[in-house]
Amino acid sequence: MKRSLFDKLWDAHVVEELPGGNALVFMDLVVAHEITTPPGAIAIEKDFGDKLYEPERIVAMIDHVAPAKDAATAIQAQTVRVWAKRQGIRFHDIGNNGICHVLVPERGYVTPGMTVCCGDSHTCTLGALGAFALGIGTTAQAGAMLAGCLILQRPKVMRIEITGQLPPDATAKDLTLSVIATIGFRGGTGYVLEYTGSAVRALDMEQRMTLCNMAIEAGATTGIVAADATTAAYLAATPAAPTGWSPMQADDDAEYAATVTIDAGGIRPVVSWGTNPGENSPVDGVVPFDAPAESLAYMDLQPGQALRSIAIDQAFIGSCTNSRIGDLRAAAAVLRGQHVSVPTIITPGSQLVRRQAEREGLHDIFQDAGALWTHSSCGPCLGMSMGVLAAGTRCVSSSNRNFPGRMGDGGRVHLAAPAVVAASAILGRIASPTEITAREVVLA
């Protein structure tokens, strides 16, 4: 049988078939952060003699609340810190850290053909490197640390073929939000999304990460992009500069359980108006007339309302979706010489990204524009720290989830690409970057 890329990855990691269609699947790498790791690490210490399968297959970091915001989060960080030291686990403490899904690829820890898991749903980001990478719970992560494996049901594979070429103003964020809108918020459940086609090949690695990052928002087990010369060049430039991996490709005429074809040429900059990421529309459009009433009630919006009429209270650029150097450059291109009119938080995805941005002077552009430039953290994306929303306030965000209460109880989130967030921050309402360019022409 002709196999998909995912089929090959799966077949190469099955240790044993288990009852009920389950399989014992070997994990080449376990990523461990301070929020979801401690209970599992403690369980292994207490019940299994503190013995990990192979500590060198784990990389740990402080990322969600960095540095600790209170005594409880300090205990979480300290638990991981002490555990990593005791176990000889690679560890990235504050100062040398980053959001796990930004740090792990940029350091060169993931190579094509690997399996990766982490107690974090956005681990699918790493599928951009041609790896099978998936989010799991604390107990499953503990199992992978204890026995090197997950117990998984083999997912089906959905080919997402993205043909043509993205228009100049559309980004990988718009593409991934459009994929979710196309297949539905739960349309990927039970599937791995294998992204193919000319528009995917044309994406750089950071953009592929943005694309794969939101596979979970369609319910998919993960997303995956086959490695190519772009991947090789990216990996060669990482600090670890890993070698010895070989690219894995789907067979020609591989069989897929489902195939969806999307024309990249039709992708427009989009923004979400509802309470799940699939509820999004072009920035220049309106809230759909058939939008679910419950979503609109939470978001305090009306059907038919122009999206660009929606006033905002805060803007956020960051998160594992859009906080890499290319995202910051895109935001800076809009913010250069402008002023934000609402509180705006810009949080780089890692300390390496932060330093690169500062070498390029992006931090000056942001701060000259009146934005808050922070160190790396998951930040307000999940409403834990560094910019949590007040009830009833509205934020345009480059992050990945607009669920009720996601960025703070009662807060309202509109998801968009960094350039759209930047333009919105300037105008104090949802805005298109072209409005800023047009304004400049008039002012000149």
Added chain:
Amino acid sequence: MIVEGTVLPIPRANIDTDQIIPAHYLTRIDADGMGEHLFEGMPDGAHLLALHPGAAIIVAGENFGCGSSREHAAWALLGRGFHAVIAPSFARIFHENAYNNGVVPVILPQETVDELMGARTIAIDVDNETLRADGGEPIRFSLDPLRKQFVLGGGVLKYLAAKIPAVRAWEAAR
């Protein structure tokens, strides 16, 4: 094993884990203390819980537990006395977390779930994979035969620990 109790119906799809337990409570290094914050992220969560005090079984719409991987969602349900969720479908990570913590995830067709929304009490026979609503006719459902064992006893980590020699042998021959 029988899971029996009164029902909390939530006739909505896509109840995500941010609604089940907001992230700002994920600051402990154990699984305790989550129950008191169950559904705090849901706009009418407190109201729903108050309407059904002492309920032990949730009946909900499609895609229950979508979003974050936080196992705290399962811990919050358990901490509040919920031992089963009945829905037409579950998000993958929550589904696994439920099994790993003994929250029985029962999948039934939408029409059956819709009927169960009106039930007062439900008794779930986990071993035999049947349930009865208000003493009515048994309704069959299917559990994952392997993960069912994790619910009934033993636990997934113990199971995996026994696999370590096989995993090491596989890796050596890789």
